[in-house]
Structure formats: C-alpha cells, structure tokens
Amino acid sequence: MEKKIEIVRLDHNGRGIGYLEGKITFVPNTLPGEIVEIETIKEKKNLIEAKVKKYVLCSKDRIDVECPYYSYCGGCNLMHLEYKNQLKYKKEKGIDILKRFGGVDIKQDVNILESPHFYYRNKVVLHVKNGKIGLYEEDSHHLVEIEKCMLLHPKINELLTKLKTVNFLNSVEKIMIRVFQNGKDSQIVFYPQENIPKEEIIHSLKNSVTSIYVDNQCIYGNSEICEKIGDRIYSVLPKSFFQVNSIAVQTLYDEVKNYLDPQPTDKVLDLYCGAGTIGLYIAPYVKFVYGIEIVKEAIDSAHKNKELNRISNIQFFVGDTKEVLKKENLMVNKIIVDPPRSGLDSKTKEYLKTLKPEKIVYVSCNPITLARDIKELNHTYQFSKITFVDMFPNTDHVESVCLLVLKTKNMNGCE
Ligand SMILES: C[S@@+](CC[C@H](N)C(=O)[O-])C[C@H]1O[C@@H](n2cnc3c(N)ncnc32)[C@H](O)[C@@H]1O
Incomplete structure (x- = not known):
C-alpha cells in the first residue's frame, strides 16, 4: 500500500517529521511542506522511521545536491537545504x-x-575494506567508496585520489588525514591491520605530505603540523584535538x-x-x-x-x-x-x-x-x-x- 505523508517540521537531527495514522514519523532528506511517498524502515509502538520512495511535492527551499553519495553516506544530512535556511x-x-x-x-x-559551506573540513578519518577506501554509511560499518567529498579540503581530496593508487591499501584498516594552512601542512596517519611496508609508504607519499605516521610512530617528515589562527600559530600532534x-x-x-x-x-x-x-x-x-x-x-x-x-x-x-x-x-x-x-x-x-x-x-x-x-x-x-x-x-x-x-x-x- 502506498504511504504518503506531509512533512511538517524538522527534528533536532535534521530529519523531516510527519504523521502516519497518528504516529510520529521521521524521514531523512525531507523538508517542511514536502509531500513524500515513504517506505517504513522501523516501526515501534509510538514512532516510525522511514525513507523517501518518491517526492510528490518538493519545497521551494530544496536545492539540487551535487554529491553522488548523499542519499546513503553518513557524512552530512542538510545539503539539500539552501544555506541561509540551514542557518x-x-x-x-x-x-x-x-x-x-x-x-x-x-x-x-x-x-x-x-x-x-563546502570544502571546509581540515580532517577526515577514512575506512579501508577490501582495498577500497571511503566513509561509513550512517550508523553502520558499510563502506561507501568515494572519489571525493564536498566537505573536505581540496588537498585531502587530492590525497584520497593518490591513496587509491598505492599498493599497500590492503594492509590498512583506517587512515586519518589532516590538512592545515590551506594545504601547506598535511599529515597522514595509517592504522594498519597487519605489517605494513613503511619504506613503500614513504616512497609513495613523501612528495605529497609533510608528515606520515604509522600508528604512534612518525615515519617521515615532521611529527607535528601547524595551523595559523589570527596572529597565533598552533602546532598539533595526531592525538591532539583541533577544531x-x-x-x-x-x-x-x-x-x-x-x-x-x-x-x-x-x-x-x-x-x-x-x-x-x-x-x-x-x-x-x-x-x-x-x-x-x-x-x-x-x-x-x-x-x-x-x-x-x-x-x-x-x-x-x-x-x-x-x-x-x-x-x-x-x-x-x-x-x-x-x-x-x-x-x-x-x-x-x-x-x-x-x-x-x-x-x-x-x-x-x-x-x-x-x-x-x-x-x-x-x-x-x-x-x-x-x-x-x-x-x-x-x-x-x-x-x-x-x-x-x-x-x-x-x-x-x-x-
Ligand atoms: C571540544 S575539545 C576543545 C579543545 C580546545 N578548547 C579547542 O578549541 O581546540 C574538548 C577537549 O576536552 C578534552 N577532554 C575530554 N574529557 C576531558 C576531561 N575529563 N578532562 C579534561 N579534558 C578533557 C578532549 O581531549 C578535548 O581536547
């Protein structure tokens, strides 16, 4: 049976809220005023979680999303809403x-x-599975292989492209990349799942980054990378928090x-x-x-x-x-x-x-x-x-x- 609802508002997690037979229904990637056909994902005594099958009526605040992974990657959830309305x-x-x-x-x-609002993130943690590299789907360990991400600094996307060509990806579980000073300083930290060929890593990446780590060990370049904020300069180690x-x-x-x-x-x-x-x-x-x-x-x-x-x-x-x-x-x-x-x-x-x-x-x-x-x-x-x-x-x-x-x-x- 076709289930159609009208979205009345957004919840605190950016999901649209409507009511189906009196039950509060949460539908990601919808906006107030939209009418959508939905498919139920989870139903509990007092709520329904659903996904859109078809947009029947779209909001004037909806914008086209250029990201090809948007509907399933867990990285962001408001790209379909015009920026001034996000604010x-x-x-x-x-x-x-x-x-x-x-x-x-x-x-x-x-x-x-x-x-x-795009290309602003200076840090990403990428996951690797079966030689593929990407981000996890929301609330899952299912890998979404990506070519680039529209929230990441261009230098991170450049390094992602480079990493797809190396031979040692199968020995890696996770990769952290941080890029500071608009790409001048960059650091890659590899979290291996088995012995990893350090010489090969250095050889493949030494011309692309200023710092390489395997777990806690700096194997190439500077142990820290630096960012400038106003008149201050900040040096940061991999485990230090940085906005x-x-x-x-x-x-x-x-x-x-x-x-x-x-x-x-x-x-x-x-x-x-x-x-x-x-x-x-x-x-x-x-x-x-x-x-x-x-x-x-x-x-x-x-x-x-x-x-x-x-x-x-x-x-x-x-x-x-x-x-x-x-x-x-x-x-x-x-x-x-x-x-x-x-x-x-x-x-x-x-x-x-x-x-x-x-x-x-x-x-x-x-x-x-x-x-x-x-x-x-x-x-x-x-x-x-x-x-x-x-x-x-x-x-x-x-x-x-x-x-x-x-x-x-x-x-x-x-x-
Ligand atoms: C949101 S970050 C803020 C860091 C810093 N103010 C900045 O702007 O970069 C929160 C920091 O709190 C630290 N932290 C977490 N729990 C803590 C605790 N119980 N005592 C002290 N520091 C803690 C974390 O390691 C992290 O560096």
Missing part, C-alpha cells in the same frame, strides 16, 4: 533546545555566524574573546583546553591563564605552542578536569569551558559553583548538554547571551558560545 534551522533548533531542556527563554536577537573548520575557528575564538571581555587584571581558567588554543588566543590580554586537558599529547602540543607564540603568562595541567581542579587550588575570576559532546560532569559543575568566577564562557558543540548544564548551574549563574557559530555546514550540528554571569543576591531574589 535559520540551526538557530531555531539551538533556541528551542535551550528553552526545552535548559529553561532559558531567549528574548533578545541571536546571531548565527556563518562559514564557507575541524580552520576558517570558522577564528570566528569562534573571536566570539569567545568578545564574551570574555578580557582585562589586564583577569586570571582565567581554560578548561578542556586541547592544544592550548583558546588560552593562548586570549593570554596577551589578561594577567594569567591556566589550561587543563586530559590528553597528554595535546598538553605536549600546548607547551610547544606557548613557546612558538612567545607567551609566558600561561600554565598547563594534564589530567581529568575534576581531578586537577581538586588538586590544584587555582584562583581565577573568569572561566572558559569547551567540553566534549557529553558536556560538564557533575563534580566539575560543583567546583564551578564553589569557585564563583564572575563569568563563565561556555563553548559547546552539543546544545542539549549545554542546556542541561545551564539548568544545573542556574542557582549560581544567570544565562546572559549566546551566539551560534556554523562550524559544520551541511550537517545538523551547531557550535555555540554562551555567556553565564554570577548571580548577585538581587538576581536570586534573596534581598
């Missing part, structure tokens, strides 16, 4: 999540800062600086500091910065970055945030947090409530955990403002910078 969707999604899960009712105008959109990252860090409003007397804590990037960005404008990060290699990069940028008023600690905060009695008046998608753990939130810095600048790649944390800090900190930054165009993901300020007694209604 609108992400802004509304962020505001809705803050209201629903954080109890924050935003009255003021909120900005979403854009970025180039994947080298252009939007400056927009993001400028907004962090703007929200922090750095003063020469400020002492600032940069929690989840990665390779020390944000701390080093703001250090020249404040008295002192402390950075905390759990990955040792990232802290090794942070120390190197301190030297490269000739910045002395910063100190880094390696360890779990909550453990370091417990051990070191760091006295600061402003805090920046940039946690992973899981957000802040409860002990770290307790610490923030005790220390009572005058402001917390919260950088988040997951509005749901941001909303939860704002709610849990709500007794001590007042939500002040938020800016969304589109670090991940053509996907449903959105980054945000949020300012929380210490509540005065008046704000708590105690006086």
Whole structure:
C-alpha cells in the first residue's frame, strides 16, 4: 500500500517529521511542506522511521545536491537545504533546545555566524575494506567508496585520489588525514591491520605530505603540523584535538574573546583546553591563564605552542578536569569551558559553583548538554547571551558560545 505523508517540521537531527495514522514519523532528506511517498524502515509502538520512495511535492527551499553519495553516506544530512535556511534551522533548533531542556527563554536577537559551506573540513578519518577506501554509511560499518567529498579540503581530496593508487591499501584498516594552512601542512596517519611496508609508504607519499605516521610512530617528515589562527600559530600532534573548520575557528575564538571581555587584571581558567588554543588566543590580554586537558599529547602540543607564540603568562595541567581542579587550588575570576559532546560532569559543575568566577564562557558543540548544564548551574549563574557559530555546514550540528554571569543576591531574589 502506498504511504504518503506531509512533512511538517524538522527534528533536532535534521530529519523531516510527519504523521502516519497518528504516529510520529521521521524521514531523512525531507523538508517542511514536502509531500513524500515513504517506505517504513522501523516501526515501534509510538514512532516510525522511514525513507523517501518518491517526492510528490518538493519545497521551494530544496536545492539540487551535487554529491553522488548523499542519499546513503553518513557524512552530512542538510545539503539539500539552501544555506541561509540551514542557518535559520540551526538557530531555531539551538533556541528551542535551550528553552526545552535548559529553561532559558531567549528574548533578545541571536546571531548565527556563518562559514564557507563546502570544502571546509581540515580532517577526515577514512575506512579501508577490501582495498577500497571511503566513509561509513550512517550508523553502520558499510563502506561507501568515494572519489571525493564536498566537505573536505581540496588537498585531502587530492590525497584520497593518490591513496587509491598505492599498493599497500590492503594492509590498512583506517587512515586519518589532516590538512592545515590551506594545504601547506598535511599529515597522514595509517592504522594498519597487519605489517605494513613503511619504506613503500614513504616512497609513495613523501612528495605529497609533510608528515606520515604509522600508528604512534612518525615515519617521515615532521611529527607535528601547524595551523595559523589570527596572529597565533598552533602546532598539533595526531592525538591532539583541533577544531575541524580552520576558517570558522577564528570566528569562534573571536566570539569567545568578545564574551570574555578580557582585562589586564583577569586570571582565567581554560578548561578542556586541547592544544592550548583558546588560552593562548586570549593570554596577551589578561594577567594569567591556566589550561587543563586530559590528553597528554595535546598538553605536549600546548607547551610547544606557548613557546612558538612567545607567551609566558600561561600554565598547563594534564589530567581529568575534576581531578586537577581538586588538586590544584587555582584562583581565577573568569572561566572558559569547551567540553566534549557529553558536556560538564557533575563534580566539575560543583567546583564551578564553589569557585564563583564572575563569568563563565561556555563553548559547546552539543546544545542539549549545554542546556542541561545551564539548568544545573542556574542557582549560581544567570544565562546572559549566546551566539551560534556554523562550524559544520551541511550537517545538523551547531557550535555555540554562551555567556553565564554570577548571580548577585538581587538576581536570586534573596534581598
Ligand atoms: C571540544 S575539545 C576543545 C579543545 C580546545 N578548547 C579547542 O578549541 O581546540 C574538548 C577537549 O576536552 C578534552 N577532554 C575530554 N574529557 C576531558 C576531561 N575529563 N578532562 C579534561 N579534558 C578533557 C578532549 O581531549 C578535548 O581536547
């Protein structure tokens, strides 16, 4: 039987929502206003997951997608929506999540800062199976062999083409490629499944990249690659986190600086500091910065970055945030947090409530955990403002910078 539904809105994962016989139905690659014939993939007591069989009526916001793998590759999911409407969707999604899960009712105008929407990613992890190289389908280990990806920096696509011609692909399970400074620096890390011919790798790729690793061992060129953000230069080891959109990252860090409003007397804590990037960005404008990060290699990069940028008023600690905060009695008046998608753990939130810095600048790649944390800090900190930054165009993901300020007694209604 033909099942036809009208899409009424998008969910937080970029899927269209319609109703089939009263059941909420999620359909990827659809837009509000569209009428589609669907095929059920999964049916539960109260929901249906489906895919499009035929578009009966298309939205005026739909655009042609040039990527040949779009309908099955798990890399991105909003390429069919015009970019200005992607921004609108992400802004509304962020505001809705803050209201629903954080109890924050935003009255003021909120900005979403854009970025180039194609060829922006500086990093990819490619999978290899039976000598073929590509990306996994969404939520599966089924390989989609690709010639190029429209989100990846052109230099990564060039290296992908080159890798298709080498003889040793069968010995490899996974390949990480990172490209910095618009292609000037590039690094390939091979994760082998068996003995891998290192001499052959070097011979095949030495004219194409500046750094080659096999697992943890640098077998050719520099052990690190460097990226510039504004006036800073950052050296990064393979295991160090680095934001994947080298252009939007400056927009993001400028907004962090703007929200922090750095003063020469400020002492600032940069929690989840990665390779020390944000701390080093703001250090020249404040008295002192402390950075905390759990990955040792990232802290090794942070120390190197301190030297490269000739910045002395910063100190880094390696360890779990909550453990370091417990051990070191760091006295600061402003805090920046940039946690992973899981957000802040409860002990770290307790610490923030005790220390009572005058402001917390919260950088988040997951509005749901941001909303939860704002709610849990709500007794001590007042939500002040938020800016969304589109670090991940053509996907449903959105980054945000949020300012929380210490509540005065008046704000708590105690006086
Ligand atoms: C979203 S990244 C932000 C890094 C950095 N602020 C930047 O802009 O490049 C989150 C960082 O938190 C680190 N991390 C994860 N869990 C942690 C923990 N429990 N304590 C300290 N750092 C942690 C990760 O290794 C990663 O470098």
